[in-house]
Amino acid sequence: MLDIAAELNEWIAEGRDFAVATVVAVGGSAPRPPGAAMAVDADGTALGSVSGGCVEGAVYELCQSSLESGETVVERFGYSDEDAFAVGLTCGGEIDILVMPVRAADPVRQVLVSALTAAVSQEAAALARLVEGPAELLGGALLVRPDGSYDGTVGGHPDLDTTLAAESRAVLDAGRTATVEIGADGSRCGQPVTALVEASVPPPRMLVFGAIDFAGALVRIGRFLGYRVTVCDARPVFATRARFPEADEVVVQWPHEYLESTEVDARTVLCVLTHDAKFDVPLLKLALRLPVAYVGAMGSRRTHLDRNRRLREEGVTDLELARLRSPIGLDLGARTPEEVAVSIAGEIVATRRGGTGVPLLGAHTPIHHEGSGRLGRIGDVA
Template sequence: MRDILDDVLAWHRAGTRFALATVVRTWSSSPRGPGASMAVAESGEVVGSVSGGCVEGAVYDLAERVIATGVPVRETYGVSDDEAFGVGLTCGGTIEVFVELVTAESFPELPAVAAAEADRRATAVATVVDGEGELGGRIVLGPDGASGTVRDPDLAYSVAELAEGLLAHGRNGVLHLGAHGEHRMEDVTVFVESFAPSPEMIVFGAIDFAAAVVRVGKFLGYHVTVCDARPVFATARRFPDADEIVVQWPHDYLAGREVDERTVICVLTHDPKFDVPLLVEALGTRAGYIGAMGSRRTHDDRMARLREEGVSEANLARLSSPIGLDLGGRTPEETAVAIAAEIVAAHWGGSGRRLSDTTSPIHA
């Protein structure tokens, strides 16, 4: 639901009833993962997608039925038949979709979930997608505790407890419990969607290439910060897409803030007085990706300076320099795409090769 939260919140505030279809489980090469959502308003308006277009028509019909009856439905869609127009997934995967009616009365916590998301506070929404007597029941776990509509108190407690574990890791997942919350039983199936804060991208160096990197970072879903010691360059006018702009010496800024495994650090300064102390600091963090811009000559000089500063070979191996994949581009926008491609490949373990030259599954 995260990708359509603003749209459904507007319907919720207007008192518009809508059916919410959520991918709760996938098998094989599914086009979209658990948590992907599509919503259909009682007016017929549609937002979002559960499969990238393969089964949206069938899900729309299902959503209209749920709006009319108020009864939640769970449906599984697999490979399409031999007819090109058959309902199914042409990619060969399988998805399980849960469709429920949402009203202001049935989901009063929705505005609070949206507010927590906007404030970068972690929230989880756990929905019973299978279970006698509790189908459609919901537990919302937020900064102020848990609330919801699951009637059995023991089940509600177990759902909140397990959802907290998934939320701590920023993961969506399916829970199986007994009717009264017993573990290692399967009377009740619960889908947990975690609204963990977006991962962060920190772009150092307020240059023209940085503006393009900021734009692609926002497109990929990052919370993007631009940092530069020069106030004349680090301005909101030059970086309108950035979430934050910091005027500070880069290594001082990085030393004073938290960095986790999901953080992406892009060093675009290619000036030794900035990037060497910054990279010494960055390579000592848990950041999942650290890349630095510069020519081959700049790279060789940078590596020598970092070794002089005592950076270990193991940490130097974490540095992507020169930054980005070899796409052959030259413009700031093309360079940003090359950087984004390397970030995505590093995150998912991709090879960076052309898919037409590989034989492995597209969605590993």
């Protein structure tokens, strides 16, 4: 539900009651990922989407029913010849949907308000809600912070709350949305439970080194993909706010020195566009040893071979070099800065999501790589 946090915050500020449906798990070719949400208020106004249109009508009715009854429910929608026409899930997948009422008198409302506020403010927090377990425990929620502290409860079981908070903190550290399973001993409620944990984290970083014309297009597509984008170059005449107005940050500094001093994490992507050895070699020597998601470097194949030779001379190992995406991007035949930016962005998405980069036409690979076939029991859906 955190994907529609801004809109839900407005509804709460207006005092609206509503029910929110959240995708818990997906299997097969489901169109929306876990965490995708749709909400319906007491007047019948709807926002968001859980299926790209396939089952919206059925979920809309579930939200209305949940809001009226005050009950939290989990419903599965799957493909078959019989139900395909009933709910429209003709893509061949399955989705589990958690539907929760959020009314002014509900104790859980304040926990959800805090979670939505954190998401809008891009603060780190995790929202945990049970999706399997004793019926009396459904409808509660925990808001878990990076330090492990939390607000709220799932059914008034302190031991379960403590265990779930610890599990949720691990999910938050990974910056992902996932389900976690807690055995009967850990749940302290006599049977296993499963919880959906939605992580609200600051946007991932994209560091673009080299204030060249291609960088401007890459900044724009990086912002479109949800990255916080920094452009860095040692040349003050090129690294200016006027040339990169859409960047979150423009830094005039030697690239390797900036990389040494700034914070990166496992979601950070580095795009080296300088293709100049005096910048590239010290920068890549450091970058390839950092726990980042992606390191790509621009240049011809000849430049790539020369760069690798120089990096080996600096002590970079073959294992470290294997992390380098160079020449950067996918083979799209790109020429313009915008086309090159699409090529680079495509490779970043493929790396992040486990895609192959080959055309789907004629391929036998999954269309959606994450969460496929994981609905026997609701498992990790990140």
